[in-house]
Amino acid sequence: MAKPKQLAIIGLGQFGTGVAKSLIQKGHDVLVIDKNERLVNEFRDTATHAVACDATDDKELKALGIKNFDYVIVAIGENIQASILTTLILKDFDVKNVWVKSTNDYHTKILEKIDADLVIHPEQDTASRLVRQLINGHLLDYIELSNDYSIVEIKPSKQLCGETIATIDLRGKYGITLIGLKYEGQIDINPSPDYELCKQNVLILLGHKKDIARFKKAVI
Numbered sequence: 001m002a003k004p005k006q007l008a009i010i011g012l013g014q015f016g017t018g019v020a021k022s023l024i025q026k027g028h029d030v031l032v033i034d035k036n037e038r039l040v041n042e043f044r045d046t047a048t049h050a051v052a053c054d055a056t057d058d059k060e061l062k063a064l065g066i067k068n069f070d071y072v073i074v075a076i077g078e079n080i081q082a083s084i085l086t087t088l089i090l091k092d093f094d095v096k097n098v099w100v101k102s103t104n105d106y107h108t109k110i111l112e113k114i115d116a117d118l119v120i121h122p123e124q125d126t127a128s129r130l131v132r133q134l135i136n137g138h139l140l141d142y143i144e145l146s147n148d149y150s151i152v153e154i155k156p157s158k159q160l161c162g163e164t165i166a167t168i169d170l171r172g173k174y175g176i177t178l179i180g181l182k183y184e185g186q187i188d189i190n191p192s193p194d195y196e197l198c199k200q201n202v203l204i205l206l207g208h209k210k211d212i213a214r215f216k217k218a219v220i
């Protein structure tokens, strides 16, 4: 079973508030952050932690222990510079899943270049839909993330069965991120590098379509 997820939402505009409220309603522990104290105060009684700070200040984020979070959703929209800086800091901290709301095509391109793990297009991805993806692990809806990026589910080939996640080295060899591993209907979002793949597994992969194709060609 996947361990409980640590979730943080940065930016409490319409989208961030929607995501945070839905997650809290479903009983999840959520840290919310916004530089606007009034917005943060609205979550004082409901969120696990509600903090007013500037997310572009790496020391503040570090002090909040953001490094240990499984998912950080950056929902700073209009202030593109702040969105990009925050994303860079989170990626530098090696946060596992940095999901970032994009405002326009240029914003999307930059977020992809700096390796945001998922670029959210609010016009397509409503807050409640995103939360459903996060919670249920029904990630297949996200097959078309953008023209270049996709999420796919792949069953390991015979060649891969018995190999560990570490030896397959998806990120090093193919630039692909393993975002989850399914086994008998359960999803583990943080499988151990020593985990040995078997034919009952389904790999949930995020990557550039070309890289996913390259991986499939090589081993599937």
Ligand code: ADP
Residues within 6 Å of the ligand: 010, 011, 012, 013, 014, 015, 016, 033, 034, 035, 036, 039, 053, 054, 055, 056, 075, 076, 077, 078, 079, 082
């Ligand atoms: P939406 O379109 O979803 O309403 P907005 O772009 O209007 O999103 O809101 C973004 C939120 O992010 C605002 O509440 C704003 O205060 C917050 N925000 C902007 N910059 C920062 C920052 N550097 N640190 C923390 N929060 C920020």
